Amino acid sequence: MLIKVKNLRKEFSVGGTLFQTERETVKAVDGISFDIKSGAALGLVGESGSGKTTVAKTMLRLHEPTSGEFIFDEQSVFSLLPAELRKLRRRMQIVHQNPNASLHPRMTVMAQVSRPLKIQGIGDKSTHEKQVLDMLQRVGLNPEHARRYPHEFSGGQKQRISIARALITNPEFVALDEPTSALDVSVQAQVLQLLRRLQSELNLTYLFVSHDLGVIRYMCSEVAVMYLGNLVEYATKPKLFANPLHPYTQSLLSIVPIPDPKLRHRDRKMLKGEIPSPKNPPKGCRFHTRCPQVMEKCKSIEPKMKQIEEGHQVACHLYE
Ligand code: SF4
Numbered sequence: 001m002l003i004k005v006k007n008l009r010k011e012f013s014v015g016g017t018l019f020q021t022e023r024e025t026v027k028a029v030d031g032i033s034f035d036i037k038s039g040a041a042l043g044l045v046g047e048s049g050s051g052k053t054t055v056a057k058t059m060l061r062l063h064e065p066t067s068g069e070f071i072f073d074e075q076s077v078f079s080l081l082p083a084e085l086r087k088l089r090r091r092m093q094i095v096h097q098n099p100n101a102s103l104h105p106r107m108t109v110m111a112q113v114s115r116p117l118k119i120q121g122i123g124d125k126s127t128h129e130k131q132v133l134d135m136l137q138r139v140g141l142n143p144e145h146a147r148r149y150p151h152e153f154s155g156g157q158k159q160r161i162s163i164a165r166a167l168i169t170n171p172e173f174v175a176l177d178e179p180t181s182a183l184d185v186s187v188q189a190q191v192l193q194l195l196r197r198l199q200s201e202l203n204l205t206y207l208f209v210s211h212d213l214g215v216i217r218y219m220c221s222e223v224a225v226m227y228l229g230n231l232v233e234y235a236t237k238p239k240l241f242a243n244p245l246h247p248y249t250q251s252l253l254s255i256v257p258i259p260d261p262k263l264r265h266r267d268r269k270m271l272k273g274e275i276p277s278p279k280n281p282p283k284g285c286r287f288h289t290r291c292p293q294v295m296e297k298c299k300s301i302e303p304k305m306k307q308i309e310e311g312h313q314v315a316c317h318l319y320e
């Protein structure tokens with residue numbers, strides 16, 4: 001087991017503007033736990049605003065956690081001192097959603113892909129160039145791309161540069177935060193194929209964050225479904241797709257496009273309304289304001305995560 005997340009919480013304090021003196025607490029992630037085995041890919045799925053990106057960023061300490069634990073290869077990441085954390089960063093990396101925002105517009109590809117090597121003190125200038133050229137080739141770019149700037153590339157190529165930069169220090173764990181959602185549909189599949197190939201060639205462990213269960217199905221071996229800061233279902237891929245238990249998972253799954261025309265007219269369980277604000281989440285089950293199967297007790301009692309069978313857990317009063 002490489003990754004263990006235990007009872008992770010992340011709260012943000014917001015407000016305190018000219019017109020609003022009181023600050024409010026937003027519980028973006030409210031006590032979630034999961035494991036990822038070495039070499040596996042866990043999909044973290046949910047709508048925008050569910051807190052899934054905050055989980056990835058907090059694990060890598062791009063946000064400081066409010067409480068909880070993240071054990072990486074038997075080290076407690078949240079207890080590390082800055083120098084220890086810097087050392088560990090070569091083994092854990094992140095690929096962000098939008099390469100336009102994450103790449104520096106005035107640095108060449110060579111300069112930005114080699115930067116993590118410089119920060120980590122790995123090798124020297126003479127070795128960096130060869131490492132960067134090898135990595136560019138691995139992600140499907142050419143050596144001549146190394147001297148160019150980000151604006152000279154397409155969206156798919158820019159995401160390949162971001163992936164090269166994340167992998168240059170030879171990490172074991174990579175958090176992928178919606179890595180294809182900013183790309184044209186035509187190039188999404190190519191980048192997903194690349195990520196799958198790299199996972200198997202380099203034995204990478206992934207946390208794959210996405211709002212799209214179709215993408216998660218292609219990429220991941222286990223799936224955690226997140227709603228308003230909590231996990232609501234957690235299962236192996238075959239179990240989740242064959243038998244989704246939580247009404248929220250059932251809705252997400254019913255809107256995944258299916259190429260088979262015979263199945264196009266299946267029952268779509270469209271979700272009503274928007275995800276509520278995490279500043280003021282509903283009492284009881286957080287999904288009760290949108291749940292088609294809501295019962296009276298759902299409005300006051302929060303369901304706990306329960307194992308239904310080996311490799312399948314759900315938090316819903318329907319299964320008690
Ligand atoms: Fe729906 Fe109740 Fe289950 Fe929540 S606990 S998902 S409201 S049935």
